[in-house]
Amino acid sequence: MNESSLLSSLNTGLFVGGEWREGSDGKQIDVEDPATGKVLTSIADATVEDGVAALDAAVAVQAEWAATPPRERAELLRSAFELINERADELALLMTLEMGKPLAQSKGEVTYGNEFFRWFSEEVVRIHGRYSVSPDGSSRLLTMKQPVGPTLMITPWNFPLAMGTRKIGPAIAAGCTMVVKPASQTPLTMLRLAQVLEEVGVPKGVLNVVPTSRTGDVMGRLISDPRLRKLTFTGSTGVGKKLVEQSAEQLLRVSMELGGNAPFLVFPDADLDKAVDGAMLAKMRNMGEACTAANRFLVHEDVADEFARRFGERMAAEKVGRGTDEGVTVGPLIDQKAKDKVSELVDDATSRGASVVTGGRATGEAGYFYEPTVLTDVPADADLVHEEIFGPVAPITTFSDEDKALRLANDTEYGLVAYVFTTDLGRMIRVSEGLQSGMVAVNQGIISNAAAPFGGVKHSGFGREGGFEGIEEYLSVKYVGIAP
Structure with missing residues (x-):
């Protein structure tokens, strides 16, 4: 597929509740080719109202999605993995156009990023708890793991596919619904990824994608919403610190993958x-x-x-x-x-x-x-x-x-x-x-x-993505005490 036909085949709207739609005020974001400085295409620019609609959609299907059998979630991830492999060349070209990296590196990112879908398709069926007898013998101790709930994902521009799959993969595996805000410089790959997940049958409302140039207003509104239960962010340490402060209002579960030196x-x-x-x-x-x-x-x-x-x-x-x-x-x-x-x-x-x-x-x-x-x-x-x-x-x-x-x-x-x-x-x-x-x-x-836990210490953040640890970021532990 050449550049023009690839760009013309894109859905450039917001993906909310399983539907592609324009922003509520009709404004758009110009996506630039960093190799030329010229505009590649324009996409819908989400408003605060659009962000809330995306969270509404995620909340509406959270309980049903959490109850989906693990094998079904696993098969959706596996199907997405296989479809991404089939479309690796077009995804790589899209990444190169909007982000600038050489095609060989973009193809490498498709391979790497797609591995998170394969890895977490295998981890879905291994979510487990435990059963034990209390030390005094008076009760039985049962622990179970359940999805955290609706999750806000903010991804950076430098790895447009991999920074998404490494968050979306474990969230689907755990049974969490999502609102994804990709970087406004490189939103096209995420929109294409949403198309892939739509095609393989991820239910409406489970994944919602809302690119926006009004990041502070839109994200601030969602972070303060009591229905949101988790925030995951990859980006600069300065922005990460502000998001952690904002997340404290609702005591959100937070994962931060921040800067490095x-x-x-x-x-x-x-x-x-x-x-x-x-x-x-x-x-x-x-x-x-x-x-x-x-x-x-x-x-x-x-x-x-x-x-x-x-x-x-x-x-x-x-x-x-x-x-x-x-x-x-x-x-x-x-x-x-x-x-x-x-x-x-x-x-x-x-x-x-x-x-x-x-x-x-x-x-x-x-x-x-x-x-x-x-x-x-x-x-x-x-x-x-x-x-x-x-x-x-x-x-x-x-x-x-x-x-x-x-x-x-x-x-x-x-x-x-x-x-x-x-x-x-x-x-x-x-x-x-x-x-x-x-x-x-x-x-x-x-x-x-x-297959390994990615993450840092000190001002590089907290939480881990990938490995056995990655899915735990999207699960809560519940303890049940049972009298025999």
């Missing part, structure tokens, strides 16, 4: 070939626009020069361009604001003494492109040491021993993921235990896996 540690015994390969994956996946992206490269002084040389050569060889063009490995950043922020961070670092190994400039006559960049001699007071870069920039600093490496790695308010490269088994264990991080990738540049 991932350290990438290279020890002197590391296999440098693997370390450079891992660095390319950890830094350049999604053009560095990922909460899991390696943000600070901490390299032992004995191997720092060689690592920087090899890494710089690899980064310089990347091809920058529109993600649909052949051979392109680095697409645009999401918008002008993101491009300006990356430029500011690099300019700040170089003004403080950092050296440019490669890159260091915005590029392209149109769109929001920035060159893959490697910096060395980065001072500790540079802004990009402390802030999430969200771009293709790799700052390198050095350390002299393991203790200092851990101090540098942990010197951040964030704690989502860390990367460690070493061939010493003892060091793998010591460093993994010492890192203040929810996840640690050892000798690999990708950590995300549907």
Whole structure:
């Protein structure tokens, strides 16, 4: 399917109560191609009234949906998994058009994101409780797990499919109904995903999708509604903190997957070939626009020069361009604001003494492109040491021993993921235990896996997505005491 036919086949309305409809005031959101700055298409822009209608629909079917046999929910997820596989190419193209990443990376996201549907289709039938005798023998203790209830899901722009499937998958599995608010920069993939779930037979009202440019008003109204029982958000720490404050009014169950400042540690015994390969994956996946992206490269002084040389050569060889063009490995950043922020961070670092190994400039006559960049001699007071870069920039600093490496790695308010490269088994264990991080990738540049619990500590949030733990976020435990 080519670009024009794909865009013309989209439902661009709100998906509320199983029906596609325009926003109540008729306003629309323009969705831009970040490679050109031109509008791809326009979609309905939800009002507060539309958001309430979506929650009304979710509440209306919650009890019936919760009572659906687990196997039926499992089969719906499995059917969606299979249909997404069939439509992987069109979903990947849609993601590349609205978000910018190269087609190969978009196809990788379809594969990764779809795994959450397969994984949770297998977890549905394993929701269980327990039975025991009280210690004094006077009663029987029964515990059961039930769906939390209607859930509000706020997803980011950087992984338009995977950030949705990793929330929708466990919610369907647990028996929760949903209102989804995708990012206004990249709503098209979520709308297409809603079409897929509609096609496989997910009942009306179980999934509702309401893109909106009036996020604060619409989400604020829903979060304050006593019928809502859970909020899950992926995005910046600043926004996450505000949402947690708002959620306190109704004491909502909350899951927060927030920002990161991932350290990438290279020890002197590391296999440098693997370390450079891992660095390319950890830094350049999604053009560095990922909460899991390696943000600070901490390299032992004995191997720092060689690592920087090899890494710089690899980064310089990347091809920058529109993600649909052949051979392109680095697409645009999401918008002008993101491009300006990356430029500011690099300019700040170089003004403080950092050296440019490669890159260091915005590029392209149109769109929001920035060159893959490697910096060395980065001072500790540079802004990009402390802030999430969200771009293709790799700052390198050095350390002299393991203790200092851990101090540098942990010197951040964030704690989502860390990367460690070493061939010493003892060091793998010591460093993994010492890192203040929810996840640690050892000798690999990708950590995300549907079968593993994804999430952080400190200001990177709380709650887990994926793994055996992922479905628990959507379940409440009920205890029943029975007199014999």
